[in-house]
Amino acid sequence: MRYRKLGDTGLSVSEIGFGTIPILSGDAPVLPEYYSPDTETAVSIMRDAFDMGCNLYDTAIPAEYGDAEYKLGRFAAGVPREEIIIADKARKYTGEEMRGAVLRSCGNLKTDPDIYFVHQVDEKNADTVFSPNGALEALCLLKREGVIRFVGIASHYYSVLERAANDARVDVLQAPGNILECGVLNRLEENGLMRRKGFILNKVYAAGLLTQAFSPGELISGILHYSISSALIGIGTFEQATAAMAIEYPPCDIPFQEALDVLGRRCDVIACDRCQRCVCSYHHEIHSVLRYFNYFRLGKEAWAMEKLAMHVFGLRRHCMRCRERSCVSSCPRSLPIPALIGMICLEADKWRADRKGQPLGRDDGSI
Ligand code: SF4
Ligand code: SF4
Incomplete structure (x- = not known):
């Protein structure tokens, strides 16, 4: 496993991070299909990833990711806490709501998350999030109080990511991207915005859809040439952990047209x-x-x-x-x-x- 700097946080994160959606159980409105391993199995899979060098684990509150936060907490209790970085998030946009969500996450995890993201910030809620009474300011206060260590903004929108990249309160960005949906990554790279903050990439497999046409190695190689800090891979089985983490895939720029041509055969x-x-x-x-x-x-x-x-x-x-x-x-x-x-x-x-x-x-x- 290789490691990269997480912006100016001083943290060094594994190039491949563990996305916890596939280990959740329950009726969380995230994906139509997930693996729902029981807690013991989920903890073992996370441990397997840890043994392969993974140190970044990303989750969200129960309303979004079911019981993944609890399972991650169980895993965290079994490894040296300082050797893993927990990123958590909530779709809460006012300061009051966000503060409550973070404190509940601390209880669910039974440890404090290292990074906390305002999740799914879009062009409609961004003004609330970035306002003096918004979620971002609440996270900054929790950072000053020592509850969390770093503040993040997670968004699908270029305009929001650009705003966050230019806001000194934000330490880390999180956004989706892959070899098909690479337009925002290219824009952030061209403008140097990805390099201003730590950058965590999600949806590398496009919710699993791209794995029909590409191997995990091709999908991971195809995004590692960007100035990202870590690529989250959703992992629900031991096999998926091995496919994503056992090999150090070389960065490789797969041209957009080439990706289209391969998909076009299907x-x-x-x-x-x-x-x-x-x-x-x-x-x-x-x-x-x-x-x-x-x-x-x-x-x-x-x-x-x-x-x-x-x-x-x-x-x-x-x-x-x-x-x-x-x-x-x-x-x-x-x-x-x-x-x-x-x-x-x-x-x-x-x-x-x-x-x-x-x-x-x-x-x-x-x-
Ligand atoms: S033609 Fe283009 S600009 Fe006009 S409504 Fe349709 S999508 Fe929008
Ligand atoms: S490729 Fe064209 S249609 Fe697609 S997001 Fe960019 S500008 Fe819009």
Whole structure:
């Protein structure tokens, strides 16, 4: 296992970190599939990773990750505490809510987390999070009190990550990215923003969807050339721990087109790298709609269709009357976005018609 600096925190983190979603049990609204090992097995898997050199373990509060926080706490009690780094997070946006969440996490873990993230910060809640009474300020106070050691912002949004990278209160960023969804990583890298803070990457396997076409080694190699501190891999079995951690994979820049070509042998995904540069005159999140559709094509059908149903038909109505079409000129890949939206609607209509009466998949809200 290789180690990298976590920004200016003074911490050295394993290049591969342990994502705890797959070890959770219960009805947590995270992923439709997870492994649900019992506590003893989950602790053994985390220990196995530790023995392979992993020192970064990432979790979230029970409302988000079920019993993963408790299981991580059990594991932490069995290893020298100073040899592991616990990152925790909560979707709490006001200061009062965040303070309560952190103190409950300390109780669940039976130890204090090292890093605490405001989770899923987006363009709608960011002003609350960054405000004087917001979650970020509450984390800073907990840091001054010695409850946590470092403060983080976790987000899917370039604009939020840019804001966090320029905020002296933030120590660590966390964001998704992989060889398909690499647009935000490229932008952060180009602007030097990833190097300003510690940077923890998640969704390296795209919720497992990319493992149909690529080996763990290819997916991990393909993101290690970025200036990230650590890549979290969701691990629910001993085999997954070994595949991610037993080998030091060399960094390798896999061109976006090459990744598309490989995926294209299995299904036709849209050539969107989720760079988030497209501007919609009606403020729709085009990148999210295209992502849901790609996840649909890659196999997460029910989840993706539930998401698309909430967004794509309203978007199409606006596209039909839109004169500016600012999306097309702002996309560096020159994607024919209005036509793609029309195609997605047709496919969504067909999917729904084929399954008339069948309930849509659960709304997990967070992959
Ligand atoms: S549609 Fe174009 S601009 Fe928008 S996220 Fe995708 S590649 Fe980027
Ligand atoms: S054509 Fe559609 S996606 Fe493009 S700017 Fe207009 S409403 Fe937004």
